[in-house]
Amino acid sequence: MLSAENLRKAFQASDGAVDVLRGVSLMVAKGESVALTGESGSGKSTLLHCLGCLEDIDSGTIFLNGDALHDLDDDGKSRIRRQKFGIVFQQLNLIPSLTVAQNLSFHARLAVRENAEWTQELADKLGLAALLHRYPEQLSGGQQQRVAIGRAIASRPEFVLADEPTGNLDEDTAEAVMTLLQDLVKEAGAGLLMVTHSERHASKLDRRLHLKNGLIA
Numbered sequence: 642m643l644s645a646e647n648l649r650k651a652f653q654a655s656d657g658a659v660d661v662l663r664g665v666s667l668m669v670a671k672g673e674s675v676a677l678t679g680e681s682g683s684g685k686s687t688l689l690h691c692l693g694c695l696e697d698i699d700s701g702t703i704f705l706n707g708d709a710l711h712d713l714d715d716d717g718k719s720r721i722r723r724q725k726f727g728i729v730f731q732q733l734n735l736i737p738s739l740t741v742a743q744n745l746s747f748h749a750r751l752a753v754r755e756n757a758e759w760t761q762e763l764a765d766k767l768g769l770a771a772l773l774h775r776y777p778e779q780l781s782g783g784q785q786q787r788v789a790i791g792r793a794i795a796s797r798p799e800f801v802l803a804d805e806p807t808g809n810l811d812e813d814t815a816e817a818v819m820t821l822l823q824d825l826v827k828e829a830g831a832g833l834l835m836v837t838h839s840e841r842h843a844s845k846l847d848r849r850l851h852l853k854n855g856l857i858a
């Protein structure tokens with residue numbers, strides 16, 4: 642289970658401090674898929690980054706299956722990120738100099754959990770089997786998004802954090818990619834917290850959390 646209690650996070654911008662998270666508490670169970678919605682600028686990406694140890698919090702607690710993430714130093718945070726989380730970023734962050742196959746197994750290799758059979762199974766399920774030797778720039782937007790999803794799941798994470806994984810895709814492709822993501826996460830028995838602007842996608846997940854004025858509404 643991933644749980645956060647009273648998370649606070651402010652940024653110092655050139656025009657003053659921005660209080661983004663003002664006491665956020667939430668819980669996502671293992672195997673549960675939860676949508677994170679909220680207006681643009683409400684702090685969805687910030688919350689995801691804080692939960693995934695990519696951004697330091699000002700105060701509050703974050704626990705993943707009993708481990709306190711808020712107490713970890715930078716090395717500890719990197720280790721947890723590698724071992725426990727699969728993260729799909731808004732800007733996919735595929736590595737341009739690596740092939741699709743190498744991108745798919747990149748995080749699994751870092752987590753020392755590379756498994757050729759599982760990676761091949763993912764490539765088949767994601768419709769990437771014929772593209773394994775291509776480079777990211779030789780793929781369509783939807784194909785790149787599927788590689789980013791496969792890469793996040795290849796390391797068999799306990800939790801997948803996805804920041805609008807279907808942004809920039811047309812409705813039909815987005816729908817197909819979403820279904821794949823949900824199926825793969827369920828099959829892996831992982832939890833999913835997914836930022837989305839789409840009512841339709843949010844309604845397909847088990848539950849929804851809505852961020853408003855720095856709090857879960």
Ligand SMILES: Nc1ncnc2c1ncn2[C@@H]1O[C@H](COP(=O)(O)OP(=O)(O)OP(=O)(O)O)[C@@H](O)[C@H]1O
Nearest residue numbers: 652653654659661680681682683684685686687688
């Ligand atoms: N590094 C930063 N420095 C200063 N302000 C920041 C920084 N990162 C984010 N912010 C501010 O924090 C607020 C929340 O940003 P965030 O990206 O988390 O929102 P969001 O809900 O994900 O938005 P969107 O739906 O548009 O992607 C915004 O007001 C943004 O301007």
